[in-house]
Amino acid sequence: MTYSHVLGTGAYTPSRILTNHDLERIIDTSSDWIVERTGIRERRIAADHEATSDMAAEAARRALLMAQTEPAALDMIIVGTISPDMPMPSCAVLVQAKLGATRAFAFDLSAACAGSLYALSIADQFIRSGSAKRVLVIGAEILSRVVDWSDRSSCILFGDGAGALLLGPTPDPSRGLLCAHLHSDGGGAGLLSIPGGGSRHPPSPEVLAKNMHKIAMNGREVYKFALRVLPEALLESLAAHGLKPGAIDHVISHQANARIVESVVQRLGIAREKCWLNIERYGNTSSASLPISLDEANRAGKLKKGDLIAMMAIGAGMAWGSALLRW
Numbered sequence: 001m002t003y004s005h006v007l008g009t010g011a012y013t014p015s016r017i018l019t020n021h022d023l024e025r026i027i028d029t030s031s032d033w034i035v036e037r038t039g040i041r042e043r044r045i046a047a048d049h050e051a052t053s054d055m056a057a058e059a060a061r062r063a064l065l066m067a068q069t070e071p072a073a074l075d076m077i078i079v080g081t082i083s084p085d086m087p088m089p090s091c092a093v094l095v096q097a098k099l100g101a102t103r104a105f106a107f108d109l110s111a112a113c114a115g116s117l118y119a120l121s122i123a124d125q126f127i128r129s130g131s132a133k134r135v136l137v138i139g140a141e142i143l144s145r146v147v148d149w150s151d152r153s154s155c156i157l158f159g160d161g162a163g164a165l166l167l168g169p170t171p172d173p174s175r176g177l178l179c180a181h182l183h184s185d186g187g188g189a190g191l192l193s194i195p196g197g198g199s200r201h202p203p204s205p206e207v208l209a210k211n212m213h214k215i216a217m218n219g220r221e222v223y224k225f226a227l228r229v230l231p232e233a234l235l236e237s238l239a240a241h242g243l244k245p246g247a248i249d250h251v252i253s254h255q256a257n258a259r260i261v262e263s264v265v266q267r268l269g270i271a272r273e274k275c276w277l278n279i280e281r282y283g284n285t286s287s288a289s290l291p292i293s294l295d296e297a298n299r300a301g302k303l304k305k306g307d308l309i310a311m312m313a314i315g316a317g318m319a320w321g322s323a324l325l326r327w
């Protein structure tokens with residue numbers, strides 16, 4: 001039997017910082033309100049010349065460097081994103097070309113903030129089946145270009161960034177990705193969406209005038225949904241391996257709002273100190289959030305061989321899930 005484990009991690013965040021105080025000058029808000037409700041103090045904003053594939057490729061280069069793997073060794077590249085460079089071709093093929101990963105097939109995955117968790121699970125299936133040996137899983141977003149900067153209830157949340165994981169096979173069943181459990185509920189599609197710009201409402205002067213090409217969110221309902229499903233999702237992965245929350249060494253989670261992560265772990269009796277929280281510095285970077293967090297914890301030397309990492313993510317769809325990773 002073959003299992004997949006993480007060979008390298010990488011992240012890229014743009015250098016421009018937009019603080020809460022900067023936002024106070026654009027919209028009717030206060031830094032204290034944002035910190036209290038979300039835990040966010042600042043977020044990164046891509047430079048004008050940067051596109052999502054540029055950031056994704058940079059995060060991927062860093063993961064490949066850590067793993068001392070040449071791009072030509074890659075079999076497959078998955079980019080979780082809802083803010084690709086363009087509707088087609090995929091962001092992933094642009095990354096493939098930038099890296100020179102000539103052998104890899106590449107595609108995007110649309111599961112919003114759960115994108116990299118979904119991608120991780122798919123990569124794992126290809127590796128377990130023996131169909132792929134080196135797979136790049138990337139989450140990359142330039143949300144600053146799809147955020148409605150006139151909507152104070154949503155624009156304060158989001159930021160730009162990219163994270164990447166390189167997965168490869170191991171014969172050791174006690175290492176790597178133990179399991180992933182994915183869920184969707186399209187009944188919640190209206191809670192968080194970019195309603196315009198696709199086939200339902202093609203680009204038009206009306207779509208632009210009504211800001212329908214920007215993120216629209218019912219924050220309170222998304223919050224309640226997340227708190228309902230995320231604890232269940234984590235328990236589902238733990239139960240699949242006969243484990244209890246006390247077995248978890250680290251929580252590496254998508255960070256939509258610090259309060260969501262803190263409430264979930266509190267409900268399960270997991271110490272807050274076990275969560276790698278960086279939302280204070282980056283805001284919600286959607287699919288990039290989970291791989292950026294894993295890379296930061298990894299480079300900080302926090303992850304020890306044998307540690308149990310619990311992952312969870314939730315995003316528009318609604319789409320959510322959990323995974324367990326033995327480092």
Ligand code: COA
Nearest residue numbers: 029030033037113152153156219220222223256257314315
């Ligand atoms: N600054 C100041 N006041 C704000 C504000 C802002 N940026 N945004 C909203 N408010 C106001 C509202 O107008 C409202 O005022 P009112 O009571 O006079 O009507 C008040 O604050 C409370 O609004 P509410 O939406 O209930 O706040 P909240 O506590 O739910 O926090 C979010 C709002 C968006 C921070 C929170 O709901 C959230 O994080 N939800 C999850 C969103 C998410 O994670 N999305 C991504 C999923 S991947």
